[in-house]
Amino acid sequence: MLFQSGVYTCTAYNDLGTLRSSVSLRVLHPPSCRLRKEFKKDDGDKNADRDKDGEDDDEMLVLRCHVTEGDPRNVTFFWYHDERLLRTGGGGSSSSSDGGAVLSLSGKEEGDYACEPQNSVGAGQRYKQYIHQF
Numbered sequence: 245m246l247f248q249s250g251v252y253t254c255t256a257y258n259d260l261g262t263l264r265s266s267v268s269l270r271v272l273h274p275p276s277c278r279l280r281k282e283f284k285k286d287d288g289d290k291n292a293d294r295d296k297d298g299e300d301d302d303e304m305l306v307l308r309c310h311v312t313e314g315d316p317r318n319v320t321f322f323w324y325h326d327e328r329l330l331r332t333g334g335g336g337s338s339s340s341s342d343g344g345a346v347l348s349l350s351g352k353e354e355g356d357y358a359c360e361p362q363n364s365v366g367a368g369q370r371y372k373q374y375i376h377q378f
Contacts, residue, residue, distance in 0.1 A: 275314025
């Protein structure tokens with residue numbers, strides 16, 4: 245692991261005795277996340293009618309951005325569509341106490357979507373997913 249937080253102990257000894265000193269080290273670093281997509285029914289009706297093309301009008305695509313590491317864990321998420329910041333919640337950002345954020349899309353919003361996690365240390369890597377029309 246790149247970030248080695250923990251308790252470190254230094255021990256010195258000679259003919260006169262032994263002396264130990266410990267320090268607790270907390271390494272702060274930007275968050276990393278995982279981006280995944282899933283489909284869900286907008287109204288929860290499993291028997292929703294399909295249109296003439298066989299497509300489900302009530303189906304939504306949900307992008308979930310979940311923090312896998314980072315310290316501190318208080319994270320704000322920024323969503324992008326084709327490199328442009330989306331206006332979700334507060335100026336393109338969303339946050340969640342469970343370490344994740346969700347973006348819901350309809351079937352007509354094709355393009356590159358990205359989630360960028362940020363904490364007080366800095367921004368993590370943007371995680372991209374190309375979305376086709378569905």
